[in-house]
Protein backbone atom coordinates (compact mmCIF):
# COMPACT_ATOMS: atom_id res chain seq x y z
CA UNK A 230 0.00 0.00 0.00
CA UNK A 231 1.19 3.54 -0.58
CA UNK A 232 1.46 6.17 2.16
CA UNK A 233 -2.01 7.58 1.48
CA UNK A 234 -3.61 4.17 1.71
CA UNK A 235 -1.77 3.45 4.95
CA UNK A 236 -2.98 6.73 6.48
CA UNK A 237 -6.54 5.99 5.42
CA UNK A 238 -6.59 2.43 6.74
CA UNK A 239 -4.92 3.50 10.01
CA UNK A 240 -7.77 5.94 10.61
CA UNK A 241 -10.35 3.35 9.66
CA UNK A 242 -9.00 1.08 12.38
CA UNK A 243 -8.69 3.90 14.92
CA UNK A 244 -12.27 4.96 14.21
CA UNK A 245 -13.51 1.45 15.03
CA UNK A 246 -11.79 1.02 18.36
CA UNK A 247 -13.02 2.68 21.54
CA UNK A 248 -10.91 5.26 23.39
CA UNK A 249 -9.69 2.88 26.09
CA UNK A 250 -8.16 0.45 23.56
CA UNK A 251 -4.52 1.02 22.54
CA UNK A 252 -3.47 0.22 19.00
CA UNK A 253 -0.18 -1.56 18.32
CA UNK A 254 0.51 -1.08 14.59
CA UNK A 255 2.25 -4.31 13.59
CA UNK A 256 4.91 -3.26 11.10
CA UNK A 257 6.92 -6.47 10.69
CA UNK A 258 8.06 -7.00 7.08
CA UNK A 259 7.04 -3.45 6.15
CA UNK A 260 9.66 -0.82 5.37
CA UNK A 261 10.53 2.21 7.49
CA UNK A 262 8.69 4.50 5.06
CA UNK A 263 5.41 2.73 5.80
CA UNK A 264 5.99 3.19 9.52
CA UNK A 265 6.64 6.89 8.95
CA UNK A 266 3.31 7.26 7.14
CA UNK A 267 1.52 6.00 10.26
CA UNK A 268 3.86 7.92 12.58
CA UNK A 269 3.00 11.19 10.86
CA UNK A 270 -0.66 10.53 11.69
CA UNK A 271 0.25 10.32 15.36
CA UNK A 272 0.69 6.56 15.75
CA UNK A 273 3.48 5.84 18.24
CA UNK A 274 3.24 2.15 19.21
CA UNK A 275 4.61 -0.31 16.67
CA UNK A 276 4.95 -4.09 16.94
CA UNK A 277 7.79 -6.18 15.51
CA UNK A 278 8.65 -9.83 15.83
CA UNK A 279 12.24 -10.21 14.62
CA UNK A 280 15.20 -8.80 16.50
CA UNK A 281 17.36 -7.92 13.48
CA UNK A 282 14.60 -6.20 11.57
CA UNK A 283 13.60 -4.32 14.70
CA UNK A 284 17.13 -3.15 15.50
CA UNK A 285 17.55 -1.87 11.97
CA UNK A 286 14.30 0.11 12.17
CA UNK A 287 15.10 1.50 15.61
CA UNK A 288 18.30 3.01 14.20
CA UNK A 289 16.43 4.62 11.31
CA UNK A 290 13.23 5.86 12.93
CA UNK A 291 12.27 8.51 15.50
CA UNK A 292 13.21 8.03 19.16
CA UNK A 293 9.73 8.51 20.56
CA UNK A 294 8.37 5.33 18.96
CA UNK A 295 7.34 2.74 21.55
CA UNK A 296 8.46 -0.60 20.19
CA UNK A 297 6.61 -3.72 21.29
CA UNK A 298 8.19 -7.11 20.73
CA UNK A 299 5.39 -9.50 19.80
CA UNK A 300 7.10 -12.56 18.28
CA UNK A 301 8.73 -15.59 19.79
CA UNK A 302 11.84 -14.29 21.55
CA UNK A 303 14.92 -16.46 21.93
CA UNK A 304 16.78 -15.90 25.19
CA UNK A 305 20.01 -15.09 23.34
CA UNK A 306 18.31 -12.14 21.62
CA UNK A 307 17.15 -10.45 24.82
CA UNK A 308 20.38 -8.54 25.37
CA UNK A 309 20.07 -6.94 21.93
CA UNK A 310 16.63 -5.41 22.46
CA UNK A 311 16.89 -4.77 26.22
CA UNK A 312 18.29 -1.23 25.89
CA UNK A 313 15.29 0.19 24.06
CA UNK A 314 12.30 -2.17 23.99
CA UNK A 315 9.15 -0.59 25.43
CA UNK A 316 7.25 -3.83 26.03
CA UNK A 317 7.83 -7.53 25.42
CA UNK A 318 4.38 -9.02 24.84
CA UNK A 319 5.47 -12.57 24.19
CA UNK A 320 6.95 -13.93 27.42
CA UNK A 321 6.38 -17.66 27.34
CA UNK A 322 8.78 -19.11 29.90
CA UNK A 323 10.30 -18.41 33.30
CA UNK A 324 13.73 -18.69 31.70
CA UNK A 325 12.91 -15.85 29.32
CA UNK A 326 11.54 -13.75 32.17
CA UNK A 327 14.80 -14.21 34.12
CA UNK A 328 16.87 -13.25 31.09
CA UNK A 329 14.81 -10.11 30.48
CA UNK A 330 15.23 -9.18 34.13
CA UNK A 331 18.99 -9.72 33.94
CA UNK A 332 19.50 -7.42 30.97
CA UNK A 333 16.98 -4.86 32.15
CA UNK A 334 19.07 -4.61 35.34
CA UNK A 335 22.23 -4.30 33.30
CA UNK A 336 20.73 -1.34 31.43
CA UNK A 337 19.31 0.06 34.63
CA UNK A 338 15.69 -0.07 33.59
CA UNK A 339 12.42 -1.88 34.20
CA UNK A 340 11.05 -3.68 31.16
CA UNK A 341 7.30 -4.07 30.89
CA UNK A 342 6.18 -7.52 29.82
CA UNK A 343 3.03 -9.48 29.11
CA UNK A 344 2.65 -13.20 29.71
CA UNK A 345 1.62 -14.92 26.49
CA UNK A 346 -1.26 -17.33 26.88
CA UNK A 347 -1.94 -20.27 24.64
CA UNK A 348 -5.69 -20.40 24.16
CA UNK A 349 -5.85 -21.34 20.46
CA UNK A 350 -6.29 -24.82 19.08
CA UNK A 351 -3.24 -24.69 16.83
CA UNK A 352 -0.28 -26.52 18.25
CA UNK A 353 2.21 -24.21 16.61
CA UNK A 354 1.42 -21.23 18.81
CA UNK A 355 3.64 -20.40 21.75
CA UNK A 356 2.49 -19.40 25.18
CA UNK A 357 1.51 -20.69 28.61
CA UNK A 358 -1.52 -22.86 29.11
CA UNK A 359 -3.81 -21.32 31.72
CA UNK A 360 -2.57 -23.97 34.17
CA UNK A 361 1.12 -23.22 33.52
CA UNK A 362 0.44 -19.51 33.84
CA UNK A 363 -1.20 -20.04 37.23
CA UNK A 364 1.69 -22.25 38.31
CA UNK A 365 4.30 -19.66 37.36
CA UNK A 366 2.52 -16.99 39.35
CA UNK A 367 1.92 -19.25 42.33
CA UNK A 368 5.61 -20.22 42.41
CA UNK A 369 6.43 -16.60 43.18
CA UNK A 370 9.99 -16.36 41.86
CA UNK A 371 8.81 -13.60 39.51
CA UNK A 372 8.32 -11.35 42.54
CA UNK A 373 12.07 -11.34 43.12
CA UNK A 374 12.71 -10.00 39.61
CA UNK A 375 12.89 -6.28 40.25
CA UNK A 376 13.65 -5.15 36.71
CA UNK A 377 10.56 -6.53 35.02
CA UNK A 378 6.98 -5.40 35.42
CA UNK A 379 4.25 -7.87 34.48
CA UNK A 380 1.59 -5.64 32.94
CA UNK A 381 -0.95 -8.17 31.75
CA UNK A 382 -1.62 -10.95 29.28
CA UNK A 383 -1.29 -11.46 25.53
CA UNK A 384 -3.26 -14.02 23.56
CA UNK A 385 -3.94 -15.13 20.02
CA UNK A 386 -7.06 -16.95 18.90
CA UNK A 387 -7.18 -19.80 16.42
CA UNK A 388 -6.90 -18.56 12.83
CA UNK A 389 -10.41 -19.43 11.65
CA UNK A 390 -13.58 -17.92 10.25
CA UNK A 391 -15.50 -19.54 13.13
CA UNK A 392 -16.23 -16.41 15.13
CA UNK A 393 -17.82 -18.27 18.01
CA UNK A 394 -14.58 -20.24 18.52
CA UNK A 395 -12.55 -17.02 18.44
CA UNK A 396 -14.95 -15.46 20.94
CA UNK A 397 -14.69 -18.47 23.25
CA UNK A 398 -10.89 -18.34 23.20
CA UNK A 399 -10.75 -14.63 23.96
CA UNK A 400 -13.32 -15.31 26.68
CA UNK A 401 -10.92 -17.80 28.27
CA UNK A 402 -8.13 -15.19 28.23
CA UNK A 403 -10.43 -12.55 29.68
CA UNK A 404 -11.60 -14.78 32.52
CA UNK A 405 -8.03 -15.78 33.33
CA UNK A 406 -7.01 -12.13 33.41
CA UNK A 407 -9.70 -11.39 36.00
CA UNK A 408 -8.71 -14.41 38.05
CA UNK A 409 -5.01 -13.52 38.04
CA UNK A 410 -5.70 -9.87 38.72
CA UNK A 411 -7.62 -10.93 41.80
CA UNK A 412 -5.15 -13.51 43.04
CA UNK A 413 -1.79 -11.77 42.37
CA UNK A 414 -2.14 -8.17 41.19
CA UNK A 415 -5.04 -6.68 43.12
CA UNK A 416 -2.96 -3.74 44.31
CA UNK A 417 -0.79 -3.42 41.23
CA UNK A 418 -2.14 -0.82 38.80
CA UNK A 419 0.45 -1.79 36.21
CA UNK A 420 -1.30 -5.11 35.67
CA UNK A 421 -4.08 -3.96 33.38
CA UNK A 422 -3.23 -4.87 29.77
CA UNK A 423 -5.26 -7.40 27.81
CA UNK A 424 -3.55 -7.69 24.44
CA UNK A 425 -5.73 -9.69 22.09
CA UNK A 426 -7.09 -9.08 18.63
CA UNK A 427 -5.40 -8.92 15.20
CA UNK A 428 -6.56 -7.71 11.76
CA UNK A 429 -9.32 -10.29 11.30
CA UNK A 430 -10.56 -10.54 14.87
CA UNK A 431 -9.85 -7.29 16.74
CA UNK A 432 -13.50 -6.31 17.04
CA UNK A 433 -14.37 -9.71 18.54
CA UNK A 434 -11.42 -9.28 20.89
CA UNK A 435 -12.63 -5.88 22.07
CA UNK A 436 -15.99 -7.49 22.74
CA UNK A 437 -14.14 -9.84 25.08
CA UNK A 438 -12.20 -7.41 27.21
CA UNK A 439 -9.23 -6.55 25.00
CA UNK A 440 -7.73 -3.14 25.65
CA UNK A 441 -4.75 -3.53 23.31
CA UNK A 442 -5.06 -4.74 19.73
CA UNK A 443 -2.16 -5.70 17.46
CA UNK A 444 -3.14 -4.90 13.89
CA UNK A 445 -0.82 -5.28 10.89
CA UNK A 446 -2.33 -6.31 7.56
CA UNK A 447 -5.43 -4.17 8.00
CA UNK A 448 -3.20 -1.07 8.22
CA UNK A 449 -0.16 -1.81 6.08
CA UNK A 450 -1.48 -4.40 3.60
CA UNK A 451 -0.03 -7.82 2.91
CA UNK A 452 3.45 -8.38 4.31
CA UNK A 453 6.35 -8.42 1.85
CA UNK A 454 8.37 -11.45 2.94
Ligand SMILES: *Cc1c(COP(=O)(O)O)cnc(C)c1O
Nearest residue numbers: 255278299427428443444445446
Ligand atom coordinates in the same frame (compact mmCIF):
# COMPACT_ATOMS: atom_id res chain seq x y z
C1 LIG B 1 1.90 -10.57 12.89
C2 LIG B 1 1.24 -10.51 14.20
C3 LIG B 1 0.10 -9.71 14.41
C4 LIG B 1 -0.59 -8.92 13.31
O1 LIG B 1 -1.26 -9.76 12.44
P1 LIG B 1 -2.23 -9.17 11.30
O2 LIG B 1 -3.09 -10.32 10.94
O3 LIG B 1 -1.34 -8.73 10.19
O4 LIG B 1 -2.98 -8.06 11.90
C5 LIG B 1 -0.43 -9.64 15.70
N1 LIG B 1 0.12 -10.33 16.71
C6 LIG B 1 1.20 -11.12 16.56
C7 LIG B 1 1.73 -11.84 17.73
C8 LIG B 1 1.79 -11.24 15.30
O5 LIG B 1 2.85 -12.04 15.15
